[in-house]
Amino acid sequence: MQPKLLAARGPVFLAAAAGVAVSTVYAAQPLLVTIGADLGVRPDTIGALVTVTQLGYGLGLFLLVPLGDLLDRRRLIRLQFTLLAVALLVTGLARNAVMLFVGLAAVGALAVVTQSLVAYGAALSDPAVRGRTVGTITTGVVLGILLSRTTSGILTDLLGWRAVYLISCTVCLAITTQFRRKPPQAGDGGGPTRAERSSAGAGLTSGYVGLLRSTVGLWGEQGFRESAGRAFFIFASFSTLWTSIALPLTERGLSHSEIGAFGLIGAAGALAAGPAGRLADRGRGTVVTVAGSVLLATSWLVTAHPLVGLAIGAVLLDLAVQAIHVTNQSMIYRPDAGARLIGGYMVFYSLGSATGAIASTALYERAGWNGVCVLGAAFGIAAVVSSVRAARRTFRAFRPCGSCL
Template identity: 60%
Template structure:
């Protein structure tokens, strides 16, 4: 049996003492839940705007098809850093102030990308967009904190529906705007919209005092690492997130390459429109949350992972049929979002007082998976074509199912939250 680090015990003990002083969640009204969902969706869309624009951006900044994936990867790297360094602040400071401040800084980063004159400035701006777009997860943790325990899964599911719609409609919006006004307009319009949303949220969001106001920032970050090392269920769900979002990014980072190349040669708008097929994934979010509230997270996870593996069969027929791609995209996004919502709902129940740290730590693995998947997709496409990309995605999906099957009996990966730790 592993021995816990002494400092980690102290940090988590402080967290436990603050639990009794944390405000009791009063629940969320329907309109406020929808507002959370909308704000989260708009914020996260900024991370995905570049995907249907990769070819155009690559041409302007002299990035070839094997290296243009760095635009996606560096966004996800920034996102990963923000998840670890910024999202945990929700357990330390007023969440309304944190959300509004992040949105205003995000608008500034978007303006930098939209006016970038060199590849270096572009990549710096893209990294800052990723770092600050983690406001999405601050919003998810905020909503989970305000929701009552009996409705937490449903609330997380509804907010995640907004996130899914934001992620997938981002491709259509960016493709359409790029066709009409150039790729830079995508980021400049988003900057203006983000400022508007920040003002709205400042007026309507409730104040929410931190649950862990006795923790200092460095110890807060240290306790995030402690949560990962001491909670086997948290570790298993985080690794599962890495794999499913690697598969997700393999598809959406690479699909613009065969669609824009002969003989298909689709426009930005047409490529972005395939993101709408994946919006169906939002339909899986709320039901998956309700199933978790009923104690069926294991069934949901297993069924969704099987669906994820099978989705690559129609995706592999992209060059023969665009309908096959649309069907495969729907299946893949349904599967990924069902697992994602279940993961977040389950891990939040481990320690609600450390909700921001749990969500942030979990999403670090999401970001790593997305970044690795983005680089791997464009690299494999340059060497093995679309068939190689589909084989890669199917292999990662099968590995995710294997992880679930192997770890489920040991750490409760298939059922409701298992509170056992490594100590």
């Protein structure tokens, strides 16, 4: 995929591929009760299906995504999609809980190809439109997350839950063929250029271990810490809603397809990704993060009232989360460490998602839906605090000193 092709339709293809990859992480959410009953997983620990997938995702983000700064990005993406297909096959054929957990952990670890695609698209983009490109691919990611619930619900009602993973396996294999065409040229996004290798420092030249060390070292950058912290809180809130939502809806007698339909409602959140990316390109990322954080926290006031309130709250929550997510990535990205920055940042996304998943399902058994809403709102308030602190620091940095007046 050459630069001219990327400018024309490349981001759309990358968005579609990213959506397919990330959908494999979230496909199980509306099926938790069914999968648990089939393979003997207790209701109070059913959230562990999501948690193990997210923990695998976190490991993949740290161990695999940074390789995009060291290896040929296109070949890395192709290999990840191939291995993801194998993991999906194992999951779809699981005959017991152990095999299922192993398969889901592997799916999570290899679905990080999503972030490799984000870094790939960002590397191919002109800096002036990089936020827009990231926003386009993120739109695909959001749609993949939310529509996966709808698709998996329908497929389960028609063919059973295993069909969800077997069909996803086939689609991932089809995507690999699109990365086998022309070999990438240096500097076209297929891999790091010589200048990028040099500017990346000794970490890259010393090999993989040095690469991981440099990823850990990103924590020393204040901007990265702030964005990563917000990622943890916003996706803990996001996962609190979308992991536990199947529990009250199942109790109300909704089918898999009806539960999955809430993904269509939440898909409206994808509309925030494009405008947020354009605002980030114009230097308005800080404003977006503050406004989005406030919207995230307050959305839980509406979500506490199912079913109509739940639907409205889901839209508001997803709008807020995706707007913050795009600006977070756009503000920390730089070409010399693009894959490491995005991979390291997304580790906190995964940790937040895993925390929200296990905490919300356990809390629902004890405190019901209201308890889950309080938990989600608490994560949202933490995101507000983080965003306001960052905004105050930015304001002080640009405010003229008294002697200059």
